[in-house]
Amino acid sequence: MVTEFNTAFSFNGLPIAYADLSEVAYSLVKEGDPYEREIGDFLLDWISESEHILQRTSGSTGSPKEIHLSKKAMVKSALLTGGFLDLGEGTRTLLCLPVSSIAGKMMLVRALTLGWELTVVAPERTPLWSVTEDFDFAAMVPMQLQASLKDIDRVGKVLVGGAPVSKELREALVGKNTIVYESYGMSETASHIALRKLNPPENEDSPGEAPAFQALPGITLEQDKNDCLVVYVPFLSKDPIQTNDLVSMQDAQSFYWLGRADHIVNSGGVKLVPELLETRLEPILNRRFFLTGIPDTVLGEKLVLVAEGKPDEELMAKVQESGLLEKYEVPKAVYFLETFKEGKSGKIQRPEILRELFKGE
Structure with a gap:
């Protein structure tokens, strides 16, 4: 399929004609490192006669599944992003994401479709350390962006996604020359369908405060009766995409992400949104953590804190005494796990972590 x-x-500095893509792909598959073999495999799929690309979802909120994405839809998504971010022909681009992810695949599709000068490096924590040149554009996960802050001014624009961007990271971007956009999307939407610019801040008096996500042109939004986001992406399907993302709509084309409906904890009749509470606790907990609900004979569910690293007997007291949570929002217990399981984007895998933490119970 052409x-x-x-x-x-x-x-990687070499002009590539369409007719040469198969040769490049086979060379990567045969001689490349594991991340290069992924690129080769994708290129072979991309130029094959199939009209679809097989993509595995992240599994961050449930069991991973395989979906089929239309190549035509992926091309339209690439054109939409290129137009919105003003990234035309000749854009010097760094690919530092694994191509097993939809984000990595779409970086390749954008480069092929828009005519970018693509430089590829291993998808490591500090991608800018292995290259010396400057770039117009790169896409990173928050972990990579955090580790690259010292060198990030070598990139004109950065698209960050795959996991939520912490307030600490947003504040660290203040004063940087690089323009950073946070993305909202999923595998099913062929990467992002909405963006928000993290710097310079819209409100100079509130550095680190994130604006609303803005839908890309042609994409429309609704909110269902449960306050979850419904997305209409014409180039993907005539049918709406129903999400489990709780949102606060700012207007018909923009929203604030609040959390996941399937994460809500109903504790004694009070509905708690873990992600909202986590945002408040971020400044005082210097480790990765999340809040979740577990069965309770009295409350039905009780809110608990799951923290990464060695046990700290003072952590719960720190939460209780912080004044950041209302009395009914304070977790009833804290559990520690030495290392959190995470996906390739750096997003923690809550279902897997809970299964490991409570196995045998």
Whole structure:
């Protein structure tokens, strides 16, 4: 299947014609490192006669599943992003994400479709350390962006996604020359369908405060009766995409993400949104953590805190005495796990962590 291709495309400094993609792909598969073999496999799939690409979802909120994405839809998504971020032909781009993820695949699709000068490095925590040149654009997960702050001014624009961006990281971006956009999307939407610019801040008096996500042109939004986001993406499907994301709509095209409906804890008839409470606790907990509900004979569910690292007997007292939570919002217990399981994007895998933590119970 011949897909849209821009002849300005180059790969690690070498101009590549469409007819040469298969040769490049086979070379990567045969001789490359594991991340390069992933790129080769994707390129072979991309130029194959199939009209779809097989993608595995992240599994961050449930069991991973395989979905089929239309190549035409992926191309339209690439064009939409390129237009919105003003990233045209000749954009010097760094690919430092695994191509097993939809984010990594879409970086390749954008480069092929828009004619970018693509430089590829291993998807490691500090991707800028292995290259010396400057770039117009890169996509990173929050962990990579955090580790690259010292060198991030070498990149004109950064798209960050795959996991929530902490307030600490947003505050660290204040004063940086790099323009950073946070993305909202999922595998099913062929990467992001909404963006928000994290810096410079919209309100100079509130550095680190994130604005609302803004839907990309042509994409429309609704909120269902349960306050969950419903997305209409014309180039993907005539049918709406129902999410489990709780949102607060600012207007018809923008929203604030609050948390996941399937994470809500109903404790004694009070509905608690863990992600909202986690945001308040971020400044005082210097470790990764999350809040969740577990069965309780009295309350039905009780809110508990799950923290990464060695047990700290003072952690619960710190939460209780912080004044950041109302009395009914304070977790009833704290559990520690030495290391959190995470996906390739750095997003913690809550279901897997809870299964490990409570196995045998």
